[in-house]
Amino acid sequence: MSLWRLELLRLTRTRRGLALFTVYLLFGFIGPLTARYLNDLLELAGDDLEGATIELPDAVPHDGMAQYVANAMQVGLVVTVVVAAGSLALDAIPEMGAFLRTRVRSVWRLLLPRLVVTFGAIGLAFTLGALAAWYETWALLGGLRAGDVLPGIALGLLFLAYVVATTAAAAQWTKGVLSTVMVALLSLLVLPVVGAVDVIGQWLPSSLATALADLPADKHDLGHYVRPAAVTLVTTAVLIYVALVGARRREL
Amino acid sequence: MIATTALSKRYGEHLALDDVALRVPEGSVYGLAGRNGAGKTTLIGILAGLRRATSGEVRIDAPPERVAVLADAPRFDPWLTGREVVALAQQLTDPAGDIDGVLDQAGLTEAKTRRVGGYSRGMLQRLGVAAAIVGRPRLLLLDEPASALDPQGRREVLDLIARLRGTATVLFSSHILGDVQEVCDTVGVLDHGRLRFQGPLDELLVGAAGPRYEVRLRGPAEPVAEALRRHPWVTHVETGPERLTVGVTAMEYAEAELPGALAAADALVVSFGPEELTLERAFLALTR
Numbered sequence A: 001m002s003l004w005r006l007e008l009l010r011l012t013r014t015r016r017g018l019a020l021f022t023v024y025l026l027f028g029f030i031g032p033l034t035a036r037y038l039n040d041l042l043e044l045a046g047d048d049l050e051g052a053t054i055e056l057p058d059a060v061p062h063d064g065m066a067q068y069v070a071n072a073m074q075v076g077l078v079v080t081v082v083v084a085a086g087s088l089a090l091d092a093i094p095e096m097g098a099f100l101r102t103r104v105r106s107v108w109r110l111l112l113p114r115l116v117v118t119f120g121a122i123g124l125a126f127t128l129g130a131l132a133a134w135y136e137t138w139a140l141l142g143g144l145r146a147g148d149v150l151p152g153i154a155l156g157l158l159f160l161a162y163v164v165a166t167t168a169a170a171a172q173w174t175k176g177v178l179s180t181v182m183v184a185l186l187s188l189l190v191l192p193v194v195g196a197v198d199v200i201g202q203w204l205p206s207s208l209a210t211a212l213a214d215l216p217a218d219k220h221d222l223g224h225y226v227r228p229a230a231v232t233l234v235t236t237a238v239l240i241y242v243a244l245v246g247a248r249r250r251e252l
Numbered sequence B: 001m002i003a004t005t006a007l008s009k010r011y012g013e014h015l016a017l018d019d020v021a022l023r024v025p026e027g028s029v030y031g032l033a034g035r036n037g038a039g040k041t042t043l044i045g046i047l048a049g050l051r052r053a054t055s056g057e058v059r060i061d062a063p064p065e066r067v068a069v070l071a072d073a074p075r076f077d078p079w080l081t082g083r084e085v086v087a088l089a090q091q092l093t094d095p096a097g098d099i100d101g102v103l104d105q106a107g108l109t110e111a112k113t114r115r116v117g118g119y120s121r122g123m124l125q126r127l128g129v130a131a132a133i134v135g136r137p138r139l140l141l142l143d144e145p146a147s148a149l150d151p152q153g154r155r156e157v158l159d160l161i162a163r164l165r166g167t168a169t170v171l172f173s174s175h176i177l178g179d180v181q182e183v184c185d186t187v188g189v190l191d192h193g194r195l196r197f198q199g200p201l202d203e204l205l206v207g208a209a210g211p212r213y214e215v216r217l218r219g220p221a222e223p224v225a226e227a228l229r230r231h232p233w234v235t236h237v238e239t240g241p242e243r244l245t246v247g248v249t250a251m252e253y254a255e256a257e258l259p260g261a262l263a264a265a266d267a268l269v270v271s272f273g274p275e276e277l278t279l280e281r282a283f284l285a286l287t288r
Helices: A003-013 A016-044 A061-072 A075-088 A094-101 A108-140 A146-173 A177-195 A222-249 B040-048 B082-093 B099-105 B121-133 B151-162 B177-183 B201-207 B222-228 B251-264 B279-287
Strands: B002-011 B014-020 B029-033 B055-060 B067-070 B139-143 B169-174 B186-191 B194-200 B212-218 B234-240 B243-248 B268-274
Touching: A003 A016, A003 A075, A003 A108, A003 B082, A016 A061, A016 A075, A016 A108, A061 A075, A061 A108, A061 A146, A075 A108, A075 A146, A075 A177, A108 A146, A108 A222, A146 A177, A146 A222, B002 B040, B014 B040, B014 B194, B029 B040, B029 B177, B040 B055, B040 B067, B040 B139, B040 B169, B067 B121, B082 B099, B082 B121, B099 B121, B121 B139, B121 B151, B151 B177, B169 B177, B177 B279, B186 B201, B186 B279, B194 B201, B194 B279, B201 B279, B212 B251, B222 B234, B222 B243, B222 B251, B243 B251, B251 B268
Parallel strands: B029 B169, B029 B186, B067 B139, B139 B169
Antiparallel strands: B002 B014, B002 B055, B186 B194, B212 B243, B212 B268, B234 B243
16 A cells, blocks of 8 residues: 555545546536537527527637636636645644654655646546547537647646646645635636736746637647746746645644 | 653743653653643654654654654544555555554454444554554554543553553553553653653652551541651641541551551551552652
8 A cells, every 4th residue: 555546545435536537528528519509509598588689600619629628727627626635735634644744754755646646637637628628529510730739738737737736835834625725726816817917927827728728729829838838837846845845844 | 762852842932841851761661641731742743753842852763664653543534444544554664564463453353444434433543553563663652542532442552552562662641640550661740841750660659659558447537647647757647537648758667656656546447558659649749
């Protein structure tokens, strides 16, 4: 029974992994479906709109991916933070924390499997959801270029690594899962607000979150993401270091 | 095995540990006795590396993976089975440790495949001990391991600790002095963060509290007590209903002089004999 297996069991036995994969795959299948049939759905609801007419342009292929990204980076992000907090709050059960801490020389040995397994599960769920959305977009709306989708997925994964690192840092400087979720979500919500200022926004990790939608839509080219990707990489590393310092400092 | 020098811990204004110089001999079962809030958990937390001392030094003659710690109320992730908890401890400390053997020792063989979320408090405590000993530790730090258990659970855990004698050095904290007296050979008395005494249990029992005699009488005790207080070898006399407790400077005086002194005081003696020396009395004498 290794610390790596402990984390895999945490994902499976607590059903957090199931929640994660269900949410991302569900959005992967529902996103393109919604984009394709939104007009039809509105027509069906016509009698209930009290005479108002809503006209939407015909759906194009990148709308399918945009729907997936919109859902994945909102509801999906909340689920991601909750799942990550459940794993990364080392001392959520203080007695279990003490049990583990007193059996390793460095707390890094506890933190590393949690970071890797948590990010691995989140990344896999996000990728499977994106692939499902890509497939269904092809089936319902038309094909998207692999040269846009695959870098978009990679940039989305980089953003999720940043989310996991943020949650890890929050977990070591607050007490309990709930406070970790609150602090992590709050700090993630601040990003788009600050990013509304375009000059700042193009440097922030949050701009990577929509790359999977924006690249196929030709809103930006890949070069646009070099700066935020570099900032995200550095910030993620710093946040993991902050988490490690916090975990070392904590007294039980 | 453990030596601390001028160890202090402060929480804001509160001094939880004050200049503690702990000496735990190798191979001993050391009982750290003290009231709730005396600083026992803080001291064990510092020794375990879970808390930082404000000042002072700690020296432990064992590598961290050979030091096992058991919290007063162990809790584990409820979705793990008992065997998985011990297997995790084994993997982190001593991969050659006998998982099923220690579970058997802890009386958990039948429950080992059940998830610990359904374990009783006593079972969790015994699981904690099993997880602690699977790594064949050289030093065991046990924080109030039996204090919150029912009598049967307490008995089981104390027996388990008693069986560890000779295999590891054990530091065992408790506010239940009977447990300390039963299990430990060396004692430290912690009071308001200060170590009031440490040494062999016998030394504490004899040294801290002078010898006393229990006398049961028929009739009023106070006139007899008055007569006894006049003798120079009597240090004090406590009276109860038809009962006296006589403190003496030495047992020899009591044996030689007390029968005569009682007869001279016209006491109707039902019985008399030396009071059993208890850690509780020694503790009260030290911390009064």
